[in-house]
Amino acid sequence: MNSKGSSILMMIFEILIVLLTVYLITSIAYAYGSSTMAAKVNAAEEIRMMVDTLVGVPGEAVVEYSKNVSQFSLLLDNAGIAVFEKGQAKNLWIIREFNLPKGYKAEGSAENETRVCLEKKVKKIILRPC
């Protein structure tokens, strides 16, 4: 190989490296920027705090969750709240657990609903579309 040939090869290699770096950084930024992970975690945390609050309120009450959760499915049971996207593998679900007092039950689900409500009826906390 002559000097000109090797310098062209080197230039191609350099361009590839630069393109790869730009691609990697852009894809990382895009992954974090467009990620719904933060929104899911926030929704799960906030709904868990709403459940804790309803447990600490005597009587019956209905609370509307103020954010749009139409991107997600929500599943509430006695152990906690799960927030996930439709068809998503279970290991990617965001699950937040809580402790209910004796005799209390939590149940309900909402799939791609714009607004969801938590309702406390006697000793039952129900998640439902508003």
Add this chain to the structure above:
Amino acid sequence: MLTKKGQFDIARKTIYWMIAGVMITLIVLAFAFIFGGYKSKLTYVPGEIRAEYIALRFANNEECFAWQDVSGIVHAGIIDISKFTDEQMNTSCYFTNLNQGYEEFNFGVTLENEKKSIRTNNYYHKDDYTLFKEVLIRDENGLIKKDRLIIYVQEKI
């Protein structure tokens, strides 16, 4: 055939790209790390807020210590002193997993004037912070007195 200058150029660029490769990898990793940290900050919930919400039940929920009269009405903020026991706490009010429960919120709860303390099943006096609530207590004779609930919060061990 490469001249001496050509050989030197290739060797120089190879060394340059070896160093640049390490630097570029470090920059990409740092970029990912910074974004990861930013995301954690976006989703962080201070423990005090959750502890406050959980602790609401102690004085307001009949399965905890709130006084429930004979007609079934629950008097929020009035603690029935006969209910203020470890047994009530751990069987009805707040119970964490026997094996892993130390990783959850646990509470030591004291009535300041009554000098009576109870705790949740995985509370080991490793207090992260303390909450205070002004409450009324109803004693065995039906007398209502003012007291203060001191709630020691153990977030995680």
